[in-house]
Amino acid sequence: MKLNEFPQVKGILRENVSLSEKTFLGVGGRAEFLFEPADMDDLVFFLKEIPETIKITPLGSMSNVLIRSGGIDGIVIMLGDWFKNIFVEDNILEVGAAVLCSKVSTFSMDHELGGMEFLMGIPGTIGGAIKMNAGCFGSEIVNILVECEGILSDGNVKWFKKDDIGASYRCTNIPDNCIITRAWFKGIPNVNYSIPKKVKEIIEQRKSSQPIGVRTCGSTFKNPDGFKAWQLIEQAGCRGMKFRGAQVSEKHCNFIINTGNATAEDIEILGEQVAKKVFDKTGVKLEWEVIKLGNSN
Numbered sequence: 001m002k003l004n005e006f007p008q009v010k011g012i013l014r015e016n017v018s019l020s021e022k023t024f025l026g027v028g029g030r031a032e033f034l035f036e037p038a039d040m041d042d043l044v045f046f047l048k049e050i051p052e053t054i055k056i057t058p059l060g061s062m063s064n065v066l067i068r069s070g071g072i073d074g075i076v077i078m079l080g081d082w083f084k085n086i087f088v089e090d091n092i093l094e095v096g097a098a099v100l101c102s103k104v105s106t107f108s109m110d111h112e113l114g115g116m117e118f119l120m121g122i123p124g125t126i127g128g129a130i131k132m133n134a135g136c137f138g139s140e141i142v143n144i145l146v147e148c149e150g151i152l153s154d155g156n157v158k159w160f161k162k163d164d165i166g167a168s169y170r171c172t173n174i175p176d177n178c179i180i181t182r183a184w185f186k187g188i189p190n191v192n193y194s195i196p197k198k199v200k201e202i203i204e205q206r207k208s209s210q211p212i213g214v215r216t217c218g219s220t221f222k223n224p225d226g227f228k229a230w231q232l233i234e235q236a237g238c239r240g241m242k243f244r245g246a247q248v249s250e251k252h253c254n255f256i257i258n259t260g261n262a263t264a265e266d267i268e269i270l271g272e273q274v275a276k277k278v279f280d281k282t283g284v285k286l287e288w289e290v291i292k293l294g295n296s297n
């Protein structure tokens with residue numbers, strides 16, 4: 001399809017858009033089309049008008065995606081300012097999917113509601129965090145979720161109750177072509193601990209255990225049942241291992257970093273080499289936590 005064959009939208013629709021600078025890893029190809037809807041009506045209208053065969057890929061802040069150099073076919077959808085609202089009523093937070101997790105943590109702290117401190121440790125948006133069932137420090141997003149709203153690729157709106165998202169460790173059954181647009185979270189009033197202290201502890205722990213100011217997607221692999229991925233990687237002798245511009249972090253060896261000139265393929269190859277070494281050494285199969293998208297060159 002050509003750009004001028006798409007329906008007229010209020011938001012921004014562009015063709016052949018480079019994504020690499022905006023991704024946390026700083027690598028990756030182009031979106032064939034990138035749509036940033038002006039608001040919900042614009043998004044629904046657009047999806048209802050386009051042919052159902054076009055592939056839809058929603059993206060948040062791209063803190064957990066490895067986009068291959070050949071780019072993403074079809075339409076990438078990124079939510080902008082209209083989806084960045086956050087309100088609270090009766091201890092329930094209503095949050096737009098483009099709001100950063102850290103902002104939700106700060107907002108709930110300001111309203112003296114507990115249970116959302118862990119969101120301070122997750123760099124992505126609420127949409128990405130729900131899709132991934134992101135979590136840290138013993139909590140994950142499904143624990144605080146009441147329900148969320150999504151738009152399917154045919155433009156129909158669907159609500160998912162907490163139990164409908166099929167959440168498990170870093171995984172949900174929300175379809176890949178469903179764009180999460182809003183969510184409701186339950187805050188806990190009158191907690192018997194200091195929320196600001198807990199948030200501060202999370203920030204400190206992050207600083208001490210993770211590389212800061214580098215290009216990375218955080219944990220590359222999920223923790224296999226009964227194991228810590230970083231320990232297996234350490235055991236296999238992969239700390240600091242390099243492939244061209246990609247390197248296993250010296251500080252946290254489940255993090256792969258782009259040292260400056262890595263390509264998506266360098267990162268993927270290094271990840272596969274690490275997984276193979278871990279398997280050869282321990283017999284444990286590592287599964288990628290980072291979502292790999294798009295085509296290889």
Ligand SMILES: Cc1cc2nc3c(=O)[nH]c(=O)nc-3n(C[C@H](O)[C@H](O)[C@H](O)COP(=O)(O)OP(=O)(O)OC[C@H]3O[C@@H](n4cnc5c(N)ncnc54)[C@H](O)[C@@H]3O)c2cc1C
Pocket residue numbers: 024057058059060061062063064065079097121122123124125126127128129130131132133134135136170178179180181210216217218219291
């Ligand atoms: C330094 C660092 C530390 C991290 N630590 C943690 C951690 O402790 N725990 C943890 O769980 N994760 C962690 N992450 C990974 C990442 O921040 C989370 O997975 C985050 O939830 C991804 O959100 P995002 O907006 O960046 O999503 P993206 O990376 O843009 O996308 C991730 C997935 O979600 C989908 N998606 C994005 N937005 C939407 C939407 N609106 N609707 C539907 N699907 C959508 C995408 O299609 C993709 O499949 C870390 C990352 C970094 C860089």
